[in-house]
Amino acid sequence: MPYVSELQGRPVADVEGERIGLLQDVIATLQQGMVRPVIRAIVVKRAAGTLVVPYEDIAVFLAPAIPLNKRLQDIVPLKPTDDDLYLIRDVLDKQIIDTNGVRVVRVNDLELARLNGHFYVSNVDIGGLGVLRRLGVARVAQRVADRLGRKLPPGTIGWEGVELLPGNGPMRLKVPSDRLTDLHPADIAEIISDLSRHESQQFLEALDVETVAETLEEVEPEFQASLVETMTSERVADVLEEMSPDEAADLLAELPEDRSEEILNLMEDADARQVRKLLAYPEDSAGGIMTTEYVTVPPHLTAGQAIAHLRATAQEAENFFYIYVTDPQNRLLGVFSLQDLVLAKPQTPVKEFMLGRLITVNLLDKQEDVAQAVSKYNFLALPVIDEEGRLHGIVTADDALDKIIPTAWKKRLPRMYR
Incomplete structure (x- = not known):
C-alpha cells in the first residue's frame, strides 16, 4: 500500500513532459456518506509559488514522477475549502484520538487505498515503521528484522477509529462525534490529561x-479550574449545574472569588443555593465534602408507597443505595437500603425494616474522622446531621477517603456509590 510520506517530494510533470515542480502536499476531504477522506488534489511546489492541481488532472497518481493529463497553462487550480485537509501539513506529526484504544497517539504516516478509481486515506500509521519510512530507512530496518527472524509491528489503526484534535495548525476536531460522546468519562479524562492545556480546553469546548x-468529575479540582479558565462564565455555569453539588463546590473553590461569584449568579437558583451551602463549611469538614443529592421518604409509608414516592421525587439523585427516613422537620429517623426496599412486601411499613440505630457524622466533623467511620463500618455513604439531628447531606465513601487514598487510586474504585 502507498503512504503519503512516499509521495512527498516526487517530481510532477505536465502532459508534454515538462517538469512543473515537486509534490509538496496532498489534499483530501470527507465526502457525504464516506468515513474515509478522498484525495481531491495535490499541492505542487514551484519556483513561482504553489499550484493546487485537481485529482482529475493527474494521469498516474503513484508514478515515481507524477504525470498530469493537461498542459500547465490549461490547469484550473483547485480552491481548497474549510473542509479540506492538507495531509502532510495538517495531519502528519499531529496528535489524534484513537477512539478504539482510547488514547492519544501521534500520526507518523498515512496509508492510502484505491477504490473505484479514487484514492482514500485508509489507515493511520502510529508505529515506529512510519517514522523509519519517513527517514528513508524502513526497508533496511525490515531486512535486518527479517534476518533476525523478527517482525516489525505495523502499528496502524483505521481512519474511522480516530478523531482529529485541534492543534497549532488548522486541524479541526470532527464534531458532533458519536464515538467521543460514547466514551466513558474516565476515558475522556485520561485523554485530556495527555494533551496540553490549550488542546484540552479546545477539546472540551467541542x-x-x-x-x-461528567469528564470534569474525573479529574482533580485544580485541573478542573485550569480547564474551565477560558470557558465563558455562562458555559461554566451550565456545566456546574450538571455536576454533583460537592464537585461543583470543589471546582468553584479553586477559582478566583470574583469569578466564582459571577458563575454562581448565573446558575439556577436551586443549584446555586446547594453549592453556596457547601462552600460555607470548611473544606476538610463533613459539611464541606458532603453532597446534597440524596433520597428521603416519610416514616408513615409502606414499602409499596415508598417505591412510588421515590419514582416521583428521586430522579435527580445519583446516590440511590441508601434511602433515609425523615420527619417533617427533616430530622433523621432511620435508613434502609435499596435492597431492603425491593425485598420487602409492598404492604410492610418502612418503620419495620428501617435501621433506627444510625451511624452519622456532624457538619463540622473532620474529613479524617469521617473516613475512619466509613472504613470502620464499611458504608457506601454516611448521613451528615446538625446538632438537632436534621439531615443536611451525605458523604460518599470516595469523598471521605480522598485524604487517605491517593486520588489516582480513588478514581479506580468501583463506581457503586459515585
Whole structure:
C-alpha cells in the first residue's frame, strides 16, 4: 500500500513532459456518506509559488514522477475549502484520538487505498515503521528484522477509529462525534490529561455540557479550574449545574472569588443555593465534602408507597443505595437500603425494616474522622446531621477517603456509590 510520506517530494510533470515542480502536499476531504477522506488534489511546489492541481488532472497518481493529463497553462487550480485537509501539513506529526484504544497517539504516516478509481486515506500509521519510512530507512530496518527472524509491528489503526484534535495548525476536531460522546468519562479524562492545556480546553469546548460535566468529575479540582479558565462564565455555569453539588463546590473553590461569584449568579437558583451551602463549611469538614443529592421518604409509608414516592421525587439523585427516613422537620429517623426496599412486601411499613440505630457524622466533623467511620463500618455513604439531628447531606465513601487514598487510586474504585 502507498503512504503519503512516499509521495512527498516526487517530481510532477505536465502532459508534454515538462517538469512543473515537486509534490509538496496532498489534499483530501470527507465526502457525504464516506468515513474515509478522498484525495481531491495535490499541492505542487514551484519556483513561482504553489499550484493546487485537481485529482482529475493527474494521469498516474503513484508514478515515481507524477504525470498530469493537461498542459500547465490549461490547469484550473483547485480552491481548497474549510473542509479540506492538507495531509502532510495538517495531519502528519499531529496528535489524534484513537477512539478504539482510547488514547492519544501521534500520526507518523498515512496509508492510502484505491477504490473505484479514487484514492482514500485508509489507515493511520502510529508505529515506529512510519517514522523509519519517513527517514528513508524502513526497508533496511525490515531486512535486518527479517534476518533476525523478527517482525516489525505495523502499528496502524483505521481512519474511522480516530478523531482529529485541534492543534497549532488548522486541524479541526470532527464534531458532533458519536464515538467521543460514547466514551466513558474516565476515558475522556485520561485523554485530556495527555494533551496540553490549550488542546484540552479546545477539546472540551467541542463536547456537550453533560459530557464535560461528567469528564470534569474525573479529574482533580485544580485541573478542573485550569480547564474551565477560558470557558465563558455562562458555559461554566451550565456545566456546574450538571455536576454533583460537592464537585461543583470543589471546582468553584479553586477559582478566583470574583469569578466564582459571577458563575454562581448565573446558575439556577436551586443549584446555586446547594453549592453556596457547601462552600460555607470548611473544606476538610463533613459539611464541606458532603453532597446534597440524596433520597428521603416519610416514616408513615409502606414499602409499596415508598417505591412510588421515590419514582416521583428521586430522579435527580445519583446516590440511590441508601434511602433515609425523615420527619417533617427533616430530622433523621432511620435508613434502609435499596435492597431492603425491593425485598420487602409492598404492604410492610418502612418503620419495620428501617435501621433506627444510625451511624452519622456532624457538619463540622473532620474529613479524617469521617473516613475512619466509613472504613470502620464499611458504608457506601454516611448521613451528615446538625446538632438537632436534621439531615443536611451525605458523604460518599470516595469523598471521605480522598485524604487517605491517593486520588489516582480513588478514581479506580468501583463506581457503586459515585
